[in-house]
Amino acid sequence: MTTDRDFDRLARAWLDLGPDEAPERTVTAILLAAETMPQVRRRLRWPAWRDLSMSRSPILIGVWAMLLVTVAAIALLGRPEQHDAVTAPNSSSKVTDAPTASPTGAATLDPRLVGQWIGDRRPILGISLDQGARLIVSDDGTTVITPANNPGDQYLLSNTSTDLETMRVKTGGDPRGDCANGDAGTYVWSPSPSGRLMTISAMGDDCVARLASMVGTWWRVGCHQLSDGCLGDLDPGTYQSAFIKLRHDPSNQAAHTYGNVTYTVPDGWADASDTEGTLELEPADVYATVTAGEEPPHEVMLLAHPTIAAQDAACTHADERGVQRTVAGLMQAIARMPSLTTSAPTSISIGGLHGQMIDVTMAPSWRGSCPGTGGVRSASVLREAGSGDAGWSGYVTEQDHGRLIVLDLGGGDLAAIGIVDNQGQASFDAFVGEAMPIVLSLKFN
């Protein structure tokens, strides 16, 4: 028999055996990340407190991608022969028409190719089909392909050079051995006039795995903050999300998924954030001028797994109890909130999915103010269900006009869409006119 006191002493003694010093490499990595990573923009209306618990969430992508490509570059630089111009293989499965090298004979690299690019799902060695791909080309030509959300797992280490539209790649010193040393490939790459998109087609490659993963369309990662996982300014056209995960899937514990939603934008829009819980689109002029700590005057948000936020004066980071997580349940709860003045909910169909839409402003009689909103009248409305204090959370302030849409994705999953403006009724009406065609273009996969 063990007494309580004995057990407590035993437990403490056992716990005392554990380590009490953080490894230096971890502390160094933390400080390095902080050096290169901006703090969040203050989301006074809809703070997207992202879940950063996954050590390989998009938040770390920029840092690790840069670190690891640098390491790869050092490895390649240690092997001067790997920077030689690629010679053309000659079998049918190999490069048959390699263009001549640049006039100087030196390997060159078009700077428009340098940077990070996101591609859709493709057969890359070891990459989950749920993930998109990321092509990283450093300015010395070092090239790797990684899962879109996991640049720590780098594949197909190559050296790239270009000659006009011809792109040559060659393997050398690839520690993984995805391609054999000396494997060479020749591709044609075509950047869009804006440089935000490129297509790569193959002329041939000794390495079949590289050929399978390289070919296709790639979108430049033009995000102001790589940690936001976004593309930044967009050409007019149709895009797929890269990270937001809208559906619970017990068989898939990955935090992100590629292509959960498709959207179409006209000229002048930007993808401002794409994370596991949120996708944010803003007019490009807003995205260009809003910096960390500032609130965009208007934006469109797609929010995963919404529920009603606890309706208490402290704006507690908790789900409101007793609310049925259905379209009607959420809409009824919003319409009943004493903090809000609302329109009558109306039905809407987006991408073939049923939903309801409601316009909200702060009720003139409401005197509450959520902490962190600078003392203005404000109230919690929606939050990411069951996320503790790690998910997104949204509240309305006295300056805001919002249109909220809740959609039924099926299988018990919901999505919310917010169109928010803090510049007054006329500005809101005009912004809704711009935003609704984009919202109505959404398709959920």
Place this chain on the structure above:
Amino acid sequence: MRDLVERARDGDRDAFAALVALTSDRMYGVAARILRDDMLAEDALQSAFINVWRQLPTLRDPDRFEAWLRRVLVHACYAEARRRRAWATNVRVLPVDGPAAPDSMISVLDRDVLDRAFRRLRVEQRAVFVLHHHLGLPLAEIAETLGIPPGTARSRLHYATRVLRAAVEADAAPVVHERRMA
């Protein structure tokens, strides 16, 4: 610490580095004890501090920094535990030949029994147990830190204690050899 927190909240990276220096050892100790795996603990620590750096502008009360950090860290531990559940059976254990307990009251056998029993607990139960017995936090503060009702904290601690205690007692019980009476 309040001054450091306020400066870090305003984007001062030197102040943040000082905060990391002040708290990282203690936080790593908590993560390592909850997760019982050094690598997972490193990942959780890194994830938590990066999260804290990013979210510092949203911290309302600088005096609550350490409680907030603990909360973020524990949630990072939850995520690490979930992420690695598929190969949790392969995680490395803390070395049994570590420093001796202060009063030499814990045997190698006890450590092994406690290690194995502890791994059977849910990570949420482990967290409460570690915060209570290692950091010495009272249940009310644990509940506030984790954002759970005090009753939930109490029941998690009670369950964890019961499991660990039963394991120790079972291990200490004399072996009974039954004999057929007829």
